[in-house]
Amino acid sequence: MSDKLWIFDTTLRDGEQVPGCQLNTQEKIVVAKALEALGVDIIEAGFPISSRSCRENIDVAGQSLKFAKRGRIHTGIGVSPSPYPIQTQIYSRRYHQAWCSSSEVCTEICRGCGVLCRRSGRADHDFLARIIEEVIKAGATVVNIPDTTGYCLPEQYGAIIAHLRNNVPNIDKAIIATHCHNDLGMATANTISGVQNGARQVEVTINGIGERAGNTSMEEVVMAIKCHQSIPVHTQIVTPLIYQTSRLVSKLMNMPVQANKAIVGRNAFAHSSGIHQDGSIKTSRKLRNIDPKDVGVDASTIVLTARSGRAALKHHLDALGVELEGKFKEDSTFIELEKVAYSADGAINANVILKVGSESLQASSEGVGPVDAVLKAIEKIVKPKVELEEFLIQAITHGSDDVAKVHMRLIKGEKPYYGFASNADIVLASAEAFVDALNKIP
Numbered sequence: 001m002s003d004k005l006w007i008f009d010t011t012l013r014d015g016e017q018v019p020g021c022q023l024n025t026q027e028k029i030v031v032a033k034a035l036e037a038l039g040v041d042i043i044e045a046g047f048p049i050s051s052r053s054c055r056e057n058i059d060v061a062g063q064s065l066k067f068a069k070r071g072r073i074h075t076g077i078g079v080s081p082s083p084y085p086i087q088t089q090i091y092s093r094r095y096h097q098a099w100c101s102s103s104e105v106c107t108e109i110c111r112g113c114g115v116l117c118r119r120s121g122r123a124d125h126d127f128l129a130r131i132i133e134e135v136i137k138a139g140a141t142v143v144n145i146p147d148t149t150g151y152c153l154p155e156q157y158g159a160i161i162a163h164l165r166n167n168v169p170n171i172d173k174a175i176i177a178t179h180c181h182n183d184l185g186m187a188t189a190n191t192i193s194g195v196q197n198g199a200r201q202v203e204v205t206i207n208g209i210g211e212r213a214g215n216t217s218m219e220e221v222v223m224a225i226k227c228h229q230s231i232p233v234h235t236q237i238v239t240p241l242i243y244q245t246s247r248l249v250s251k252l253m254n255m256p257v258q259a260n261k262a263i264v265g266r267n268a269f270a271h272s273s274g275i276h277q278d279g280s281i282k283t284s285r286k287l288r289n290i291d292p293k294d295v296g297v298d299a300s301t302i303v304l305t306a307r308s309g310r311a312a313l314k315h316h317l318d319a320l321g322v323e324l325e326g327k328f329k330e331d332s333t334f335i336e337l338e339k340v341a342y343s344a345d346g347a348i349n350a351n352v353i354l355k356v357g358s359e360s361l362q363a364s365s366e367g368v369g370p371v372d373a374v375l376k377a378i379e380k381i382v383k384p385k386v387e388l389e390e391f392l393i394q395a396i397t398h399g400s401d402d403v404a405k406v407h408m409r410l411i412k413g414e415k416p417y418y419g420f421a422s423n424a425d426i427v428l429a430s431a432e433a434f435v436d437a438l439n440k441i442p
Helices: 025-038 055-064 089-109 125-137 154-167 187-196 218-227 239-252 274-282 310-319 370-382 426-438
Strands: 006-009 072-078 112-118 142-147 175-180 201-204 335-343 349-356 359-366 387-395 404-412 415-423
Touching (some): 025 239, 125 142, 142 154, 335 426
Parallel strands (some): 112 142
Antiparallel strands (some): 387 404
16 A cells, blocks of 8 residues: 655745745635646644744744644754864764754644754755754754755665654654755655655645756656555545646746746647657657547647647648548659769760659760759650649859759740759759659659
């Protein structure tokens, strides 16, 4: 049986630390109600007093939770020695005293006490374990292990959680929580690693919003766990509400969701490559991990691009009600120019090799100039019965390495067919444009 994974949402606290993303009271209530409907377990509603730890600050937080069903105060202190010249015994003792005092006061006011160990990613593991043991003795019910600056790699962060599980004697009396930042793009991976090593609460935000590069994205963690059933946890998130909650937060906080954002980005379920489009059309689960409807998106999108194939084109034509006559068939008479050779010593001669379907054919011809000779040689092979009505050459670069663009208009049965090609060699450009036009004739 899988364990419950507690979803702690800090969009209204850590998410609001993004410049320009502050919400007024009514907007915060709208977001909080949306988070409740989504199935979030804990909502971190704010930071009552931004100042040094004291009893009065904790009292204010306690008063604000008077009507909460399951109130919790979240307090903590930094544990990384890096800002200090040396981690002395006095330093360690002061930390123990400060943390235990805060935890005891919190438990007097509120049943839930969460303690965060800021900059745990750079802390000494044994020192961190001693701190955790003492604050649990003092009443902490949740111990939060932040990678505050997004420094850790997944295996490093997972090792911290595993060390605490194995070296804190009373760890079974508290829940280990993750809190990862995305400075190196590792927030979701680190959070999942933490869960795999024993964490049972994740601190996340909608859309991964947060200061600097952001926090762990709630939707990414939830859907990763849903996809990978080997991770022995479950959440109570109502996943079909994910997309609308994402858009609500984006709108109220004036933070557009990047197009390629996992799970909730505009392109998250858009297929533009022909191979992927074909697989998506034939087998909906073949090339995607998530059914779009699982997160509240109506359907995946097949986008017509330069890389789309026949399956995507037929998909769009079907949607428009356009019926095709029979199946697409490969044109067995497609012409490919394989080789052109010409000489202007005395009589002007040209030799051409064309691949028509699967067969290579060769012809030679004379002409009044190299271009004329090459086109006549092509006509000997293809016998198109066309009239060359228009032939234009345009220089598209200047200098000794000019590139010529050739435009041709052929007429067959009063219907025009156009060919285009560019090449530094005018003769080759002319041959390529002629073949291009011929390939457009049914």
